Amino acid sequence: MEPLCAFDTDCRVERPLASCDREGGRDRMRLTRRADSRSMNDFFRSLAFLEPTYNEIGATLSGGLPPGYRHDHYEIDLGTGDGVFKRSVIGLRTWQAHRTRRTRVFPECQRLAAGESMIVVLELPFLAIVAPCRIIQVVDDDDQFGFAYGTLPGHPERGEESFVVRASPDGLIKFEVTAFSSPASPVVQLSGPIARSVQATTTKRFLIALKEFVQR
Numbered sequence: 001m002e003p004l005c006a007f008d009t010d011c012r013v014e015r016p017l018a019s020c021d022r023e024g025g026r027d028r029m030r031l032t033r034r035a036d037s038r039s040m041n042d043f044f045r046s047l048a049f050l051e052p053t054y055n056e057i058g059a060t061l062s063g064g065l066p067p068g069y070r071h072d073h074y075e076i077d078l079g080t081g082d083g084v085f086k087r088s089v090i091g092l093r094t095w096q097a098h099r100t101r102r103t104r105v106f107p108e109c110q111r112l113a114a115g116e117s118m119i120v121v122l123e124l125p126f127l128a129i130v131a132p133c134r135i136i137q138v139v140d141d142d143d144q145f146g147f148a149y150g151t152l153p154g155h156p157e158r159g160e161e162s163f164v165v166r167a168s169p170d171g172l173i174k175f176e177v178t179a180f181s182s183p184a185s186p187v188v189q190l191s192g193p194i195a196r197s198v199q200a201t202t203t204k205r206f207l208i209a210l211k212e213f214v215q216r
Contacts, residue, residue, distance in 0.1 A: 043132075044106060047117035047152055048117060050152045050153050053151050053152060053155065054150060059180065060161060060178045060179060061136075061148050065178070072180075072181070073179075074176070074204065074207055075177070076175050076208070077173070079173055079215070080172050081171055081173075085173050088145070088214050091213040091214060092145060095108070095109075096210055096213040097206040097210040098206065099209055100202075100205040100209045102123050102202065103121065104121050106118065106119040113138060114138055116134070117133065119131065119133070120133060131156060132151070132152040132154045133149040133155065134152055136160065143167045144164055144167065145164070146162060146163050147162065147164075148160055148162035149161060151184065156183070156188045158183070159179060160180060161177065161178070162177070162178045163175070163206070175207055175211065177203055179203070
């Protein structure tokens with residue numbers, strides 16, 4: 001069985017990281033290396049005192065993406081029926097979309113609730129990029145479930161991303177990822193198409209990961 005999260009217990013990190021800020025300052029993109037968990041935990045605790053790095057809070061769920069950012073929308077069919085919808089909700093609640101070969105969430109079992117902070121870790125061959133985020137809103141309706149998180153200082157991008165599962169009247173279940181973003185780091189800005197390709201590939205892996213979880 002796939003690992004699920006027990007939200008009333010503390011989670012241990014099996015592959016902890018230590019922070020190595022290559023550019024200095026908490027507002028800069030952070031690279032990490034595998035090491036002891038103390039630095040990663042300290043960095044995570046510091047997120048509670050930070051504010052999102054953009055002003056358009058909740059825009060990915062309100063239906064109108066703000067100008068001045070790059071806009072993205074991806075979706076995938078998950079199947080049909082109430083069972084698929086319920087399985088999809090479990091997957092989003094337990095961060096299954098973010099459990100890919102290259103990404104994970106720190107803490108692994110972070111509670112999905114507005115106001116909570118978390119870190120998306122993008123693993124590269126020798127280093128990893130940490131992307132701190134704040135959960136902005138959780139949507140929990142009869143025909144849709146999902147959430148949006150926004151960037152915090154230290155994230156390579158500036159903006160917001162939402163992850164929503166929707167059930168149509170005919171029973172089709174879709175998983176949609178919507179985002180607006182702009183580079184927050186000179187490294188990302190200079191890397192241009194490479195950074196854009198990494199971002200698109202990562203998002204598509206989110207879609208596939210949730211579908212694979214639903215189909216198990």
